[in-house]
Amino acid sequence: xxxVTADDAITRWTGEAMQNRLRRRYxxxxxxxxxxxxxVAISLAFLAFLxxxxxxxxxxxxxxxxxxxxDSTDPAMAGVWxxxxxxxxxxxVTMVLAFPIGVLSAIYLEEFAPRxxxxxxxxxxxxxxxAVPSIIFGLLGLAVFLNFMHLPRSAALVGGxxxxxxxxxxxxxxxxxxxxSVPPSIREAALGVGxxxxxxxFHHVLPLALPGILTGTIIxxxxxxxxxxxxxxxxxxxxxxxxxSGISDPATVLPVQIFLWSDEVDxxxxxxxxxxxxxxxxxxxxxxxxxxxxxNRFERRW
Amino acid sequence: MTLGAxxxxxxxxxxxxxxxxxxxxxxxxxxxxxxxxPVYHGVHALIWVLVPALLILAAWSPIQSRLVDQYxxxxxxxxALPDDGGRRGAILSEARQLARGEIAGGFNPESASLAPxxxxxxxxxxxxxxxxxxxxxxxxxxLLLMRKRDRDFRARTAVERWMKGILVAASLIAIFTTLxxxxxxxxESLRFFRLVPVSEFLFGLSWSPQTAIRADQAGSSGAFGxxxxxxxxxxxxxxxxxxVAIPLGLMSAIYLTQYAAPRVRxxxxxxxxxxxxxxxxxYGYFAALTVAPWVRELGLSLGIESxxxxxxxxxxxxxxxxxxxxxxxxxxxxxxxxxxxxKDGSLALGATRSETIRKVLLPAALPGVVGGVLLAVSRAxxxxxxxxxxxGLAANLTANPFASVTTVTVQIVQLLTGDQxxxxxxxxxxFALGLVLFMITLALNLIALSVVRKYRxxxx
Numbered sequence: 015x016x017x018v019t020a021d022d023a024i025t026r027w028t029g030e031a032m033q034n035r036l037r038r039r040y041x042x043x044x045x046x047x048x049x050x051x052x053x054v055a056i057s058l059a060f061l062a063f064l065x066x067x068x069x070x071x072x073x074x075x076x077x078x079x080x081x082x083x084x085d086s087t088d089p090a091m092a093g094v095w096x097x098x099x100x101x102x103x104x105x106x107v108t109m110v111l112a113f114p115i116g117v118l119s120a121i122y123l124e125e126f127a128p129r130x131x132x133x134x135x136x137x138x139x140x141x142x143x144x145a146v147p148s149i150i151f152g153l154l155g156l157a158v159f160l161n162f163m164h165l166p167r168s169a170a171l172v173g174g175x176x177x178x179x180x181x182x183x184x185x186x187x188x189x190x191x192x193x194x195s196v197p198p199s200i201r202e203a204a205l206g207v208g209x210x211x212x213x214x215x216f217h218h219v220l221p222l223a224l225p226g227i228l229t230g231t232i233i234x235x236x237x238x239x240x241x242x243x244x245x246x247x248x249x250x251x252x253x254x255x256x257x258x259s260g261i262s263d264p265a266t267v268l269p270v271q272i273f274l275w276s277d278e279v280d281x282x283x284x285x286x287x288x289x290x291x292x293x294x295x296x297x298x299x300x301x302x303x304x305x306x307x308x309x310n311r312f313e314r315r316w
Numbered sequence: 317m318t319l320g321a322x323x324x325x326x327x328x329x330x331x332x333x334x335x336x337x338x339x340x341x342x343x344x345x346x347x348x349x350x351x352x353x354p355v356y357h358g359v360h361a362l363i364w365v366l367v368p369a370l371l372i373l374a375a376w377s378p379i380q381s382r383l384v385d386q387y388x389x390x391x392x393x394x395x396a397l398p399d400d401g402g403r404r405g406a407i408l409s410e411a412r413q414l415a416r417g418e419i420a421g422g423f424n425p426e427s428a429s430l431a432p433x434x435x436x437x438x439x440x441x442x443x444x445x446x447x448x449x450x451x452x453x454x455x456x457x458x459l460l461l462m463r464k465r466d467r468d469f470r471a472r473t474a475v476e477r478w479m480k481g482i483l484v485a486a487s488l489i490a491i492f493t494t495l496x497x498x499x500x501x502x503x504e505s506l507r508f509f510r511l512v513p514v515s516e517f518l519f520g521l522s523w524s525p526q527t528a529i530r531a532d533q534a535g536s537s538g539a540f541g542x543x544x545x546x547x548x549x550x551x552x553x554x555x556x557x558x559x560v561a562i563p564l565g566l567m568s569a570i571y572l573t574q575y576a577a578p579r580v581r582x583x584x585x586x587x588x589x590x591x592x593x594x595x596x597x598x599y600g601y602f603a604a605l606t607v608a609p610w611v612r613e614l615g616l617s618l619g620i621e622s623x624x625x626x627x628x629x630x631x632x633x634x635x636x637x638x639x640x641x642x643x644x645x646x647x648x649x650x651x652x653x654x655x656x657x658x659k660d661g662s663l664a665l666g667a668t669r670s671e672t673i674r675k676v677l678l679p680a681a682l683p684g685v686v687g688g689v690l691l692a693v694s695r696a697x698x699x700x701x702x703x704x705x706x707x708g709l710a711a712n713l714t715a716n717p718f719a720s721v722t723t724v725t726v727q728i729v730q731l732l733t734g735d736q737x738x739x740x741x742x743x744x745x746x747f748a749l750g751l752v753l754f755m756i757t758l759a760l761n762l763i764a765l766s767v768v769r770k771y772r773x774x775x776x
Binding site (some may be wrong): 043048049058061115123157158164185211220236239240241243287298 | 356409411422432479480483484486487488489490491493494496497500501563565566567570571572574584586588590591593594595596597600602604605606622641648660668669673674678691695697701704705725739746747757761762765
């Protein structure tokens, strides 16, 4: 009697129907894994295709003349030097404004802010600002910096200000993460030997959090460097044939230059546009590489 | 006296007083323990000289420009200017630019004769402001130096109070930025809604701002119905882009977290992140140059006559690719937040890995994934350059992905990059579109964040 039940159980697990069922389950397992692999492969293939297309179309246009000349209506004469200089000035303005403000607000929110409604309001604003579409910052720049404060149109100063408002929340969020990851024992030890709260933060917490903050800042700056839409709003799309010599001169930036050239009918500008894209991507790669290096070299796991 | 000279003067005074306080405190040290280190005494003096004087300078500059304008208008040349406020303002600002050497020649002939007057008036008023600020700095310096030095003086506490003030001010900038966005959008939108009724803007089915250029035909005859724009935005950003991004992003996250070897993962994940780091203008160029012609060919070969070279499909596809890493990292986070016990339990019962993922992990992670998708949608509908370069300008109300549609962001760029005066319904319409876009993305973000937060709390 007993052995019959055991046999039943065995045939139930080894029988034809069960074998088929198992095969089906393993097949669907393989299919699922394949789908996942395909998803990754498609994404990476697209990235590779994009890069190869740009290099294939633009590598021929990457000459010393191209790097040293400024914008021109004649594709043979056009170069990126003016746009590069504009990008550089804009990024400098952005960094000078966004980095200190971002770091200081991160410090305040993490180390000093009392838990109350004001602090909540600041936190909600920062989290929302980080997700506001960039073009809205362009509208803000147009309405406030140009129409209300009458700052010079098309200038790197206004572009930098606008991008600083956009980048600041990114730095605050990165800064807060870096500051929270500094263990409390550091603060307690410093307080224990008689440091004031301000000294604890500026002498001990901030230096330890700095690599993380810098990583976040560089990534934010790279994003600002590639940003186009807000700068179109504040008029940085003017044709600028002479490189800007200061932050209040009319200027254009590399991404906007790419956009302007992409609109040209002359086919010769296709090569120029792709070459400018290669230059822009190289700068992005450089900045992101620097951020990764900083993270690997200096970031401490506690 | 120029601004530069004033600034240098104030800085020199501040440094001198700071140095003297530092040295004085250092001498006091020989008599016993100081409450604060000498450096705090120095910084304390520096701040008290520097900050009030700089505040005066900052407050003076708007007053100065008003005074200069008043003076210019009171001169004979100024009184000869036209009464029309807009034109007068334009001439004045041109004269200002001429006086500062920002432009070589003016568009209006009057500005050239005004420029020397502006230079003269600006010189005079900035000298007044500069001297006032310098006097203030000197006064503060005098007060600080006259005070008797005291070992118990709490310079550190005072300096730290200043630093705390600076920290608070820095974090308030976020609130001011948000306020600035809301107020500037609201203010310009209200002016727009005075020209065009709200109901027409929100529910109108036709969009052709070009017809309303003439000032005397405001509002009523221009077509400012935004429905086609929002439909185009949804079609590209929330439908086509998500059809691409959700499966690819989700499956990539699953593959990388559940199947891939750690070494593969550590290489592939940063590579995927590059997709999010490529500037959008590059995607836009790629979409317009490479993807759009293919999509058109595909449409034509499918027998769709109306296939456009500025199709919604091309823009949406490329935008979807851009969003993949975003969806993938959100999905990654929410799958990682599911307790390991649930996964282990399922595997222990004999479920295969894919069964565990589909029947246990994904349902458990669903709120987080949905939150991530909402954030991705909010990012996609605010995305500008891809659609500006690859989608069209025609405001069509169509569901055909091969046809050309336009989006809110495309129209904002289009309305604001022409050369028209700032007060026209056309430019104001851009701010109204911006306001609606801002509110939609804000709502999506708030919903998404609260969904994600609730979900995190459920497993903590």
